[in-house]
Amino acid sequence: MGFLDMRGQPCPIPVVNAKKALAEQDLRAVVVLVDNIVAVQNLEKMAKGTGCAFSYQEDGASFKVSITKGEGSAGSPNSEDESLQPAFGSGVSVVKDSNRGPVVLIGSDSMGKGDEGLGKLLIKGFIFSLTQLNPAPEAVIFFNSGVHLTMEGANTVPDLKTLEENGTSVYSCGTCVNFYKTTLAVGSIVDMMTITNHLARASRIITI
Numbered sequence: 001m002g003f004l005d006m007r008g009q010p011c012p013i014p015v016v017n018a019k020k021a022l023a024e025q026d027l028r029a030v031v032v033l034v035d036n037i038v039a040v041q042n043l044e045k046m047a048k049g050t051g052c053a054f055s056y057q058e059d060g061a062s063f064k065v066s067i068t069k070g071e072g073s074a075g076s077p078n079s080e081d082e083s084l085q086p087a088f089g090s091g092v093s094v095v096k097d098s099n100r101g102p103v104v105l106i107g108s109d110s111m112g113k114g115d116e117g118l119g120k121l122l123i124k125g126f127i128f129s130l131t132q133l134n135p136a137p138e139a140v141i142f143f144n145s146g147v148h149l150t151m152e153g154a155n156t157v158p159d160l161k162t163l164e165e166n167g168t169s170v171y172s173c174g175t176c177v178n179f180y181k182t183t184l185a186v187g188s189i190v191d192m193m194t195i196t197n198h199l200a201r202a203s204r205i206i207t208i
Contacts, residue, residue, distance in 0.1 A: 001029045012125060012128070012129055016132055054067055102204040104206045106142050107208065108208065111123040126208065143195070172184060174190060
């Protein structure tokens with residue numbers, strides 16, 4: 001039995017890591033420790049969607065989730081499974097017969113309107129979710145305050161480097177970088193014409 005301490009980890013990291021652990025051939029079950037009921041619910045959706053048995057126990061401020069492989073459980077963390085969309089909560093749809101990933105356009109260092117801290121947590125989870133897409137995004141383009149996500153010290157940089165390693169181009173608007181006087185830790189600077197050309201050629205565009 002495997003054990004994952006996912007306390008403090010934002011969506012969708014607990015689901016992704018649990019699914020990867022269950023994909024190991026010699027692992028029959030996994031226990032996942034999380035610190036909020038939403039994470040429990042997301043893990044339940046993933047478990048039921050992949051034919052696994054699910055249970056949990058509340059222990060103070062933590063939840064101990066047990067997931068056990070069943071007859072119809074998935075054998076791969078990358079298997080195409082409709083249950084992953086509600087579990088991931090990303091709202092990103094993948095066209096299965098496409099060989100090209102989307103171009104993702106990010107114009108802010110937070111996601112949505114409302115609490116700024118929550119917005120920054122959401123954008124971190126969204127960029128991590130991009131690393132799980134198959135095919136990987138063709139490019140992720142940052143403009144306006146979005147360029148802060150590519151700067152030195154940003155908690156999104158490791159995931160963006162993973163995207164680059166998987167073949168995704170990471171671009172930041174040069175005018176924006178100059179305006180905010182940031183120093184890039186990942187990706188490269190491009191002009192607006194380059195951004196426009198990428199958008200014009202894109203098979204799909206996701207805008208945040």
